[in-house]
Every structure is written in C-alpha cells, then in structure tokens.
Amino acid sequence: MNTVSQIIGLNWIVIGPTLALVGTALILLFCTITIATSDSVKKVVTISGIFMTLFAIFLKFGLFSTAGPSSYFSEKILLDEFSLFGNVLLGLVLLLNFYPIWNSSFELKDKTTEAIILTLMSTAGFMLMVDSENFMMLFIGLEIGSISLYALAGINKGSLLSNEASLKYFLLGSLASCVLVYGISLMYVSLSITGVYETTIAISFIGIENIPLTTLVGILLLIIGLLFKVAAAPFQSWAPDVYQGSPTGYVGFMAATAKVASFVVLARLCIVSLGLVMDKFELFFSAIIILSILIGSLFATVQTDMKRLIAYSGVIQSGFILSGITSGVNGTSASLFYLAAYIVQLIGIFLIFSVITGELSSDFSMENLSGLFIENKYLSICFSIFMLGLAGLPLTSGFVSKFILITNLWSYEKYILVFALMLSTVAGFYFYLKPIWIAAIDKPENSVPPIQLKLNDKISVGVLAGLTITLGLFPNILINISRWVVQNYL
Amino acid sequence: MGIKLSGLIYTLILFPLFGAVVIFLMPKKRFELFQPLAIFLSIIPFSVCLYLFSNENSKGSYQQFDSINWISSYGIKISLGFSGMSHLLLSLTSILVLLSFLSVTENYSKSKGFIGSILVLHFAVNGVFLSGDLLSLFIFFEAILIPMYFLMGIWGGDNRRYATIKFIIYTVFGSIFIFIGTVYTGVISYSQTGTLALDYVTLSNLNFTSQQSKALFLLFTFGFLVKVPLFPLHTWLPDAHVEAPTAGSILLAGVLLKVGAFGILRVSIPFFTEGFLEYRDIIATLSVIGIIYGAVVAIAQIDIKKLIAYSSISHMGFVMLGISSGNLLSLEGAIIQMVNHGLTSGALFMLVGFVYERRHTRRISDFGGLKITMPKYAAIFLFTSFASIGLPGLNGFVGEFMILMGSFGTYKLLSAISAFGVVLAAIYMLWAYQRMFTGEINNEENENLHDLDTRELVSVIPLLVLMLFIGVYPAFIESYVLNDAQIITNVVELFSGGLN
Numbered sequence: 001m002n003t004v005s006q007i008i009g010l011n012w013i014v015i016g017p018t019l020a021l022v023g024t025a026l027i028l029l030f031c032t033i034t035i036a037t038s039d040s041v042k043k044v045v046t047i048s049g050i051f052m053t054l055f056a057i058f059l060k061f062g063l064f065s066t067a068g069p070s071s072y073f074s075e076k077i078l079l080d081e082f083s084l085f086g087n088v089l090l091g092l093v094l095l096l097n098f099y100p101i102w103n104s105s106f107e108l109k110d111k112t113t114e115a116i117i118l119t120l121m122s123t124a125g126f127m128l129m130v131d132s133e134n135f136m137m138l139f140i141g142l143e144i145g146s147i148s149l150y151a152l153a154g155i156n157k158g159s160l161l162s163n164e165a166s167l168k169y170f171l172l173g174s175l176a177s178c179v180l181v182y183g184i185s186l187m188y189v190s191l192s193i194t195g196v197y198e199t200t201i202a203i204s205f206i207g208i209e210n211i212p213l214t215t216l217v218g219i220l221l222l223i224i225g226l227l228f229k230v231a232a233a234p235f236q237s238w239a240p241d242v243y244q245g246s247p248t249g250y251v252g253f254m255a256a257t258a259k260v261a262s263f264v265v266l267a268r269l270c271i272v273s274l275g276l277v278m279d280k281f282e283l284f285f286s287a288i289i290i291l292s293i294l295i296g297s298l299f300a301t302v303q304t305d306m307k308r309l310i311a312y313s314g315v316i317q318s319g320f321i322l323s324g325i326t327s328g329v330n331g332t333s334a335s336l337f338y339l340a341a342y343i344v345q346l347i348g349i350f351l352i353f354s355v356i357t358g359e360l361s362s363d364f365s366m367e368n369l370s371g372l373f374i375e376n377k378y379l380s381i382c383f384s385i386f387m388l389g390l391a392g393l394p395l396t397s398g399f400v401s402k403f404i405l406i407t408n409l410w411s412y413e414k415y416i417l418v419f420a421l422m423l424s425t426v427a428g429f430y431f432y433l434k435p436i437w438i439a440a441i442d443k444p445e446n447s448v449p450p451i452q453l454k455l456n457d458k459i460s461v462g463v464l465a466g467l468t469i470t471l472g473l474f475p476n477i478l479i480n481i482s483r484w485v486v487q488n489y490l
Numbered sequence: 491m492g493i494k495l496s497g498l499i500y501t502l503i504l505f506p507l508f509g510a511v512v513i514f515l516m517p518k519k520r521f522e523l524f525q526p527l528a529i530f531l532s533i534i535p536f537s538v539c540l541y542l543f544s545n546e547n548s549k550g551s552y553q554q555f556d557s558i559n560w561i562s563s564y565g566i567k568i569s570l571g572f573s574g575m576s577h578l579l580l581s582l583t584s585i586l587v588l589l590s591f592l593s594v595t596e597n598y599s600k601s602k603g604f605i606g607s608i609l610v611l612h613f614a615v616n617g618v619f620l621s622g623d624l625l626s627l628f629i630f631f632e633a634i635l636i637p638m639y640f641l642m643g644i645w646g647g648d649n650r651r652y653a654t655i656k657f658i659i660y661t662v663f664g665s666i667f668i669f670i671g672t673v674y675t676g677v678i679s680y681s682q683t684g685t686l687a688l689d690y691v692t693l694s695n696l697n698f699t700s701q702q703s704k705a706l707f708l709l710f711t712f713g714f715l716v717k718v719p720l721f722p723l724h725t726w727l728p729d730a731h732v733e734a735p736t737a738g739s740i741l742l743a744g745v746l747l748k749v750g751a752f753g754i755l756r757v758s759i760p761f762f763t764e765g766f767l768e769y770r771d772i773i774a775t776l777s778v779i780g781i782i783y784g785a786v787v788a789i790a791q792i793d794i795k796k797l798i799a800y801s802s803i804s805h806m807g808f809v810m811l812g813i814s815s816g817n818l819l820s821l822e823g824a825i826i827q828m829v830n831h832g833l834t835s836g837a838l839f840m841l842v843g844f845v846y847e848r849r850h851t852r853r854i855s856d857f858g859g860l861k862i863t864m865p866k867y868a869a870i871f872l873f874t875s876f877a878s879i880g881l882p883g884l885n886g887f888v889g890e891f892m893i894l895m896g897s898f899g900t901y902k903l904l905s906a907i908s909a910f911g912v913v914l915a916a917i918y919m920l921w922a923y924q925r926m927f928t929g930e931i932n933n934e935e936n937e938n939l940h941d942l943d944t945r946e947l948v949s950v951i952p953l954l955v956l957m958l959f960i961g962v963y964p965a966f967i968e969s970y971v972l973n974d975a976q977i978i979t980n981v982v983e984l985f986s987g988g989l990n
Binding site: 388393394395399400403404406407410411418419422423425426429430433436437440441475476479480483 | 559560561562563564625628629630632633635636639640643644651655658659662663666669670673674676677686
C-alpha cells in the first residue's frame with residue numbers, strides 16, 4: 001500500500017541542493033544578526049554549504065539512475081537530464097565565483113555578509129527554476145533568483161552607477177516577469193496547462209491544427225520572459241547598463257547563473273513541451289537570432305567600456321545558443337556544450353576585470369587594460385585566451401562549440417542562419433582582438449597601476465583559462481555529456 | 491628504414507611548439523642566449539627535412555598516417571598526411587625559419603616573444619602542410635593568425651595597426667568560407683558514411699553531386715584564394731608586407747602565401763573536380779590579370795619592400811595560372827614555382843632587411859651607387875633579381891617556363907599574355923637595381939655603408955645555392971612533385987573526359 005508521501009512524491013533528495021543552499025543562507029543570516037561570529041567561521045560555513053550542495057547534486061544522480069526521468073511533489077518538481085545538467089552548472093558557477101564574491105563583501109563599507117546570502121539564495125532560486133515541472137514553480141524559482149540578483153546589482157550603495165543598474169534591472173526584470181506570468185496564465189486559461197509535460201499531452205490531445213491562439217500567445221509570452229533573462233535582442237537593453245553598473249566582482253556570477261538557468265529551461269521547453277509546434281515559432285526565433293547577432297555585433301564594435309562590450313558579446317552568444325536550441329535535438333546538445341564553454345570564458349573575463357580595478361568598481365574602460373602585459377604577463381595571457389575563445393579561434397573551446405553548432409544547423413538546412421552567424425564571427429574578430437591589442441601590443445602612455453594578484457584569484461583564472469584550452473583540445477567528455485542530456489528525446 | 495616516418499612527422503609538427511615553450515621558459519636576463527638557442531631549435535626540424543630526402547616515401551603520393559579520435563560521438567578524427575609536395579614545402583619552411591633567425595639583428599631579436607612567435611608560426615605552418623583532414627587543415631590555418639597578429643602588431647612599422655587588422659579581417663573573412671565548406675562536407679560525409687569523418691581518404695570515396703561539388707569548390711577556393719592572394723583579393727598583401735618586420739616578411743612571402751595554393755592543390759581540385767572544371771576559366775583569367783597588374787604596379791613603386799610585395803602578386807598569379815590549367819606540366823611548374831617564389835622573395839626581403847638596418851629607409855630614391863660601397867651586396871641582389879625575373883639557369887626560369895608551356899595547351903591567349911609578365915618583371919627588378927646600385931653616390935649618408943658581414947652572407951648564400959641548384963638540375967625537385975601533379979592531372983582528366 002502506498003503512503004500519502006509516496007503518492008504525492010515527497011522526496012527531499014530531489015530538492016536537496018536548494019535546501020542546502022537555503023539552509024546555509026539562513027545560518028549565515030542568523031550569524032549576522034544575532035551573535036557576533038568571526039569571518040573565518042562564516043567562511044567555513046559558506047564553503048561547507050557549497051560543498052553540501054554539490055554533494056546533494058551528486059545524490060540526485062543516484063536517484064536519477066534508479067528512477068529515470070520522474071516528477072515529485074505532486075508534479076511540481078522534475079528530475080530529468082536537463083535539471084541535473086542545470087544543477088551541476090549552477091553549482092560550479094557558484095563554486096568558481098565564491099572567492100570574488102567573498103572578497104567583494106569585505107570591500108563593502110559595512111562588511112556585511114549580505115552579498116553571500118543573496119548569492120546563495122539566487123543560486124537556490126535558479127536551481128528550483130531548473131528543477132520545476134510546474135510553471136508556477138518556474139516562476140517562483142525565477143523570482144527568488146532574479147530578486148536576489150537585483151539586490152546584488154545595487155549592493156554598492158555609495159555608487160551611483162550601481163544604484164542605476166539595480167533600479168534598471170529591477171524595473172525591466174519585473175516587467176519581464178509580468179509578461180512571463182501573463183503567458184503562464186493564458187496557457188492555463190485556454191487549455192488548463194500548468195506544466196512542462198502537460199503541455200505536450202494537451203497539444204498532442206487537441207491536435208496541432210486546433211490549438212487555440214490564446215495558448216500560442218501564452219507560450220510566446222512565456223518564451224519572451226525567458227529570452228529577457230538571457231538578453232537576446234530586442235530584450236537586451238538592460239544588459240549593458242547592468243553589467244557596467246554592477247560591482248565587477250559580482251557580474252560574472254550574475255551573468256552566468258541567469259543565462260544557465262534560462263537556457264536550460266528554454267531547452268527543455270523547446271524539446272519536451274513544444275516539440276510538435278516548434279514550426280509555428282520558427283519565424284519568431286529566426287528573427288530573434290538574427291536581431292541578436294546584428295544588434296550585438298553592431299553595438300559591440302563601438303563600445304569603449306569593456307563590460308558593455310562583453311554584454312553585447314553576450315547578446316551575440318545568446319543568438320548562437322538559441323539557434324541550436326530552437327532547431328532540434330542535436331542542435332540543443334550542441335547549444336548546451338556552447339553554454340558550458342561560454343560561461344567559463346564569461347566568468348574568467350569578469351574575474352580578470354575585478355582583479356584589475358577592484359571588486360567594487362563599476363566602470364571598466366579599455367584604457368584600464370593598457371600595459372597589462374608589462375604589469376602582469378600571466379593575467380594578460382589568460383585574458384587573451386578568454387577573448388580568443390569568445391572569438392572562436394581554433395585550439396580554444398569557442399571553436400569546438402561553434403563547429404558543432406554550425407554543423408548541426410547546416411544539417412537542419414538553416415543556411416541563412418549559418419551565414420549570418422559566421423559573418424558575425426568575422427565582425428567578432430574586430431572587437432575581440434581590439435582589447436588584446438590594447439592589453440598586449442600598445443605601449444601604455446601613462447604609468448601602469450600595480451596589480452595585486454591574490455593566490456586564489458590566480459588559481460581561479462588559471463583553472464578557467466586551462467578549461468578553455470582543454471575543452472578546445474579534448475572536447476570529448478563534455479560533448480558526450482551534452483549528448484547524454486538529450487539522448488532520450490532523439 | 492631506420493627511423494619510423496610517423497615519428498619524424500610528429501617531430502616536425504611538435505618540435506617547433508616545444509621550442510617555443512623552451513624559449514618562453516628561459517630567464518629574461520639571458521637575452522643573449524635567445525638567438526643562438528632559436529637557431530639550434532630550428533636546426534632540428536631542418537635536419538629532419540633533410541633526412542626525409544633520403545626516404546623513398548618523401549617522393550610518394552599522398553599517404554595518411556595516424557588518426558586520433560577527437561570527438562568520438564560525432565566520429566571526428568584528426569589525421570596527418572604526407573606527400574612529396576608537403577615535403578618540399580616543409581623543407582622550404584624550415585630553411586626560411588632557420589635563415590630568418592640567423593639574419594635578424596634588430597633589437598627585437600633579443601625578445602622572447604618575437605622568437606617564440608616565429609616558432610609558433612613554424613608549428614602552425616607545418617601543421618597545415620601535414621594535415622590529413624579538413625578540420626585539422628582549418629585549425630592550423632587559423633592558428634597561423636595568432637603569431638602573425640603579435641609579430642606584425644608588436645614589431646611592425648608605423649602603420650602596423652591598420653595593416654594587422656586588415657590582414658586578420660581579410661584572412662578570417664576568407665576562412666569562414668573554408669569553415670562552412672568543412673561543415674558542408676561533414677554533413678555530406680555524415681549522410682554517406684554515418685560519421686563526420688573528414689579525412690582525405692574518406693573524402694576521396696564520397697560521391698558529390700555536381701551541384702555540391704561546385705558549391706564546395708567555390709567555398710574552399712574562395713577562402714584559399716584570399717591567402718594566395720588572387721587579383722581582386724590581394725589588397726591586404728602590400729600593407730602587410732610593408733609593415734611586418736623583416737623576419738615576418740620573409741615568412742609571410744616565403745611560406746604563408748603557399749598555404750593558400752597548397753590548400754587548393756590538396757583539397758579544392760582533387761575532391762571537387764567538377765567545380766574546378768566549371769570555374770577554372772575565371773581563376774585563370776583573374777590570375778593573368780594579377781600577373782600583369784602586379785607587375786605594372788610594381789614598376790611604379792617608390793618603396794622597395796612594396797615593390798617586392800607587388801611582384802609577389804605577379805608571381806603567385808603564375809602559380810594560380812599553372813594550377814588552373816590543370817595538366818601535368820603546368821601543375822608541376824606551379825608547385826616548383828611555389829618553392830621558387832619562397833626562395834627568391836625570402837631572399838629579397840632578407841636583403842632589403844639588411845640595407846634597412848643600415849639606413850632605416852626603404853625608399854628607392856634614397857639609395858644610388860650602392861655598388862661602390864657594397865659590392866658583395868650588389869652582386870647578391872642582382873643574382874636574386876635575376877632568379878626572380880626568371881633568367882635561364884636559375885630557378886625562376888624553370889617554374890615559369892613549365893607553367894607557360896603547360897598552360898599554353900589549355901589557355902593559349904592567356905598564357906601568351908602572361909608571358910609579358912616576365913618582361914615586366916625584368917623592367918621593375920632591373921630598373922630598381924639600376925636606381926639603387928648603379929651610378930654615382932649622390933646621397934652622402936650612403937658613403938660609409940659597410941658591406942655584408944659573414945653572418946649576413948651565411949644567412950643569404952644558402953638560398954642562392956638553392957636557386958642555382960634548382961635552375962641547373964630541375965629534375966631533382968621535379969621528382970618530388972611528380973606524384974602529386976600526376977594524381978591531380980588524372981582526376982581532372984577523368985572528370986573532363988566524363989563531361990565531354
């Protein structure tokens with residue numbers, strides 16, 4: 001006889017990572033407001049919390065291998081390949097960003113652990129979003145994650161740019177959330193759809209020709225809400241300002257988590273829920289991709305602020321990733337590889353920026369890079385590796401991801417997209433090589449300010465640069481993982 | 491056979507990279523050791539190439555070596571391959587790298603970055619010549635850009651920023667077509683073999699429809715022609731040559747221009763022959779325009795380095811004319827002319843570098859009467875000019891004569907026109923010689939120039955010996971290109987017979 005908990009699928013391991021993060025955040029909050037705890041204790045608590053999270057993700061793998069894709073908590077939470085992939089990536093993003101975030105917190109005037117708590121909560125929210133089967137759970141996860149990010153953007157209260165970034169992110173982000181929720185409600189109104197698998201069932205039950213327009217609009221609005229989070233054009237306008245204004249130490253984390261969670265959810269939506277009706281959205285997605293590439297390339301060429309440049313480059317990369325996700329199962333696996341390779345470079349670049357100008361600085365103009373090669377060869381070589389990786393030069397992970405993606409797109413006969421994407425690569429060589437020129441080739445006009453490179457930053461940058469090269473030379477493992485994620489949907 | 495061939499091939503690819511790592515790890519204070527160490531490090535690939543001359547395989551047609559599984563789930567392998575043509579070009583590369591290390595005395599020869607960049611360039615170029623599949627060809631083709639970016643960017647002339655960006659953007663624009671072509675071939679290969687195998691052995695067994703063959707030929711050839719460069723795509727070349735440092739110019743003219751022609755001979759024509767037969771008239775016409783245009787523009791130059799750069803366009807036009815004629819004689823001539831042009835233009839850039847180090851100018855009008863102060867230099871320059879013009883008995887004659895003989899069978903009018911290129915070459919080279927070396931010394935700065943010293947003589951004379959050797963005994967080099975030319979000729983004849 002089944003107990004009630006078995007029927008509704010109570011299984012704490014499935015939400016273990018989220019629970020571990022929330023628990024750690026609560027302990028830290030408690031430590032902060034009640035008893036005076038030394039920083040080293042807080043640090044130990046945070047690190048052990050992060051490793052608990054990673055261990056909980058490991059436990060989920062065990063559950064998955066015995067049960068296969070399944071839903072829990074009365075079909076609110078889903079355990080499938082996508083959620084595992086997303087969890088692992090989010091956990092690694094948190095781990096790799098731990099030191100910059102930790103160091104930034106002590107640069108702040110009041111030295112609070114607020115930022116750490118927000119970071120943990122944001123990751124918890126996005127993990128919930130990745131795990132969600134029910135669309136309301138998706139919304140809750142997205143909001144927990146995003147609201148923490150809005151606060152993180154404005155954590156440097158004294159800085160005007162930081163405040164501006166936070167307000168802009170908050171206003172536009174809330175608007176996007178409204179659109180998303182409206183989309184979900186439209187889907188519920190028209191066909192009583194509330195979840196990922198319900199959408200599939202409802203669509204196949206009612207027949208592709210008979211889907212009401214309201215449902216399609218609902219799906220479209222849901223997708224637009226997610227596209228806002230990944231800064232695909234024409235929903236990109238927040239990204240440059242937020243990247244530029246937010247304290248540099250946090251931007252790598254902010255950009256990476258939101259992108260990972262939204263893309264994984266989008267991939268699952270396109271593969272699992274909308275497999276039958278993707279044709280109806282083909283024009284929409286093609287327009288989004290072409291616009292992203294065009295706007296990203298055009299604006300990136302004229303930027304003088306590096307953080308804005310990386311933001312526009314993120315718009316282009318979103319176009320690349322979307323083109324794979326929306327074109328089919330193999331394309332999605334290529335996109336997931338692309339995503340993983342891209343966030344490594346993204347985090348690395350922002351780590352280098354935060355080392356050069358300090359964790360709390362907002363602007364990062366290109367002049368800040370001049371003389372980097374003379375001052376610190378190690379950083380400038382790693383920086384060049386990341387930029388060349390973004391440009392997609394062979395021997396870096398950027399090339400492999402572009403190669404697989406384009407091969408898949410070509411096999412889906414999307415020739416126009418292929419040519420558009422490749423032309424943007426040519427433009428990319430112009431604006432990705434320009435910073436390298438300033439950092440390594442130009443003679444600096446003014447004296448170069450000294451850079452203090454801490455050991456942990458050195459190790460993090462080295463690991464990320466090493467990953468970029470390693471994934472470019474031996475991409476086999478990650479490609480197999482990204483194919484494993486989608487193999488059930490072939 | 492004492493040493494395994496594949497071991498030697500791996501040495502040729504990996505040793506320059508190892509050398510670059512060694513240079514980068516050297517302590518900065520021992521800068522006086524960098525140049526001797528670099529010379530030592532580049533002697534090893536050179537001696538491997540020399541040793542390969544004793545190996546029978548080095549004359550053979552294309553053969554594939556080890557394949558490494560790269561992306562197993564897509565079935566992509568990285569393969570290495572080798573043929574007589576590769577061997578000649580590898581030898582050319584290794585001797586030019588060695589001699590450019592020997593010839594460089596400017597301040598930057600003390601810089602690790604400079605020497606390391608040249609060694610990385612050597613690695614990438616060797617990788618192109620030894621690549622056994624489309625993907626590794628593309629990877630090494632693009633990898634050439636990184637060392638060139640730093641060589642031209644850091645150690646180039648005043649206008650280096652413009653020239654470097656132009657060079658990079660042109661090459662990348664060309665190479666995205668190669669990339670798309672590679673992807674397209676991969677998809678076709680996937681539909682026929684079930685894997686994304688791109689190695690040349692698999693490619694030769696694939697069946698391309700006429701339409702696919704034409705599209706792929708255009709994609710690949712366009713990318714390679716930017717690098718050659720063919721006439722309307724050539725504008726990056728004079729800028730790049732003028733702004734690059736001496737060693738960079740030597741390698742750019744001597745080796746990098748050959749990469750494009752090598753790609754056309756190795757990939758475009760053998761695998762996409764129908765496309766070649768469709769479009770070769772256009773390529774031949776453009777090559778002849780390039781021959782005449784390059785020569786005419788060279789006559790008008792006031793900068794000696796720019797003059798040699800435009801003469802390169804003219805000479806590479808001969809190579810492309812030979813390739814597009816597609817018969818045995820012209821193809822042999824084209825490959826031989828690739829080697830010849832590497833030797834002569836390398837030597838000319840080196841010589842210009844010598845005089846630039848003394849006078850810090852490259853304007854022809856700043857010189858005059860150098861024969862009086864620098865007799866050895868004048869003699870060597872004249873000898874190299876004759877080789878470049880194509881005087882019988884020197885190497886230039888062999889290649890151009892074979893190309894013109896061969897192409898006359900296919901394109902009578904075009905080869906007749908292109909013969910004027912030889913006459914124009916005599917005009918621009920000899921007129922430049924006359925203005926620079928003969929007459930009275932009318933610029934007092936030229937009065938106290940010292941002649942070439944032993945090191946400079948040692949670094950240029952091997953090239954002169956090779957020019958004379960190829961010119962007097964062309965049968966030796968011809969035996970190395972015969973098999974490659976024969977295979978391409980067979981394919982072309984097979985398809986043109988089938989079409990008629």
